[in-house]
Amino acid sequence: MRRLWIIFSQTATICLALLFVVSTLKPEWLPSRSGLVPEGMRVATVHQEAQPAPAGGGARPDSYHEAVRKAMPSVVNIFTTKEVRVQRNPLLNDPLFRRFFGDDLQKATSLGSGVIVSPAGYLLTNNHVVESADEIEVAFSDGRKLLAKVVGSDPDTDLAVLRVEAQNLPAITFGSSDGLRVGDIVLAIGNPLGIGQTVTLGIVSALGRSGLGINTFENFVQTDAAINQGNSGGALVDARGNLVGINTAILSQTGGSIGIGLAIPASMASTVMEQIIRTGTVTRGWIGVELQPITPAIAESFKLGTLEGAIINGVLNGGPADKAGAKPGDVLVSIDGKPITDPQSVLNVVSGIAPGTAAKVKLKRKGQDMELALTIGRRPKPQARAE
16 A cells, blocks of 8 residues: 555656646646636636737738828928017117127027928928028938928918938829819828827818918818828828828817818829929919809899809900900809819919910800800919909
8 A cells, every 4th residue: 555655646746747847848738727717717808819910011901001101201390490580679779788688580490391202302391381491401201300492482372392412212102182082081191299200090071172361272172180280291191192182271269180171282282393393483374354253142143043153353454364355244164174163263273274375265244155265374473362
């Protein structure tokens, strides 16, 4: 009996030693212990993803990471510095006071965003971001900081083109802003409040927003993607990371984002950018008329049957419209095949036609349809709000 007890003790000791070695060096060889815990004693059940996404990336239906990864290197932070004159008490103009209080010029800094549009160093941003700046510094996603110069600007659309001395920059891919639909997913990328590059998500809330009094030429893409101070000049991209707009403004009573952001369509930005790069300025078409919108009362009086179009209030003597035979009271219906919905659409359509181009204008005169042939003129400067 004693011998059997010794054999049992030795066997148990060897088994325990083997169990200790295996549990320490190869715990995966042991069966799961979860079944040993009574159901009522379990604290929580952990559900592990069956097939975790690969660390290297790859498209996922619940993520816009690939779009961000594609577009983000093309978005830059812009820092500007300019001297501003501080209002002082007239007594402080005395040289003796200035000796102690200094000059009335101080440096003011501001921030914004921009988009790389060419590997050769061209960038697109808002005019109000760089207007009157004495120094412009551009910070890239790779940590580089370079000084930039203004190639040209267009206050009428609030766009400006900058250039830095660099090559092989990651230029953004332009998408089709004309193909945008209300409800499409968009991402806003920029540098809000100077905290660093940030991405926000939203949808296209509306298209063709105009009459807001922000720019002379307005055809905004409206989005609820959060846009704040510092986002101006940044990129609005689609779900594939292609540029569809330049973030420009917000409508807000508080100064912060409340879900009404406005972006200049990429198609308009591209047209302005190409002219500035090629000539340093923007040349627009002009027909020399004053316009007013069609109200229900006017539509009934003129028996138009629609509120779309624009009524000619005045015609400039010797202007393109005057030479073509347009008269006050005529209702513009289309220009060069593009429909006219309101006076703003006349501005947008005519400004996009090169001066010297022959165009056909359809209008209504005393209820009769008419067609005039005119030659687009060059929009004079300073620009007037009336077309």
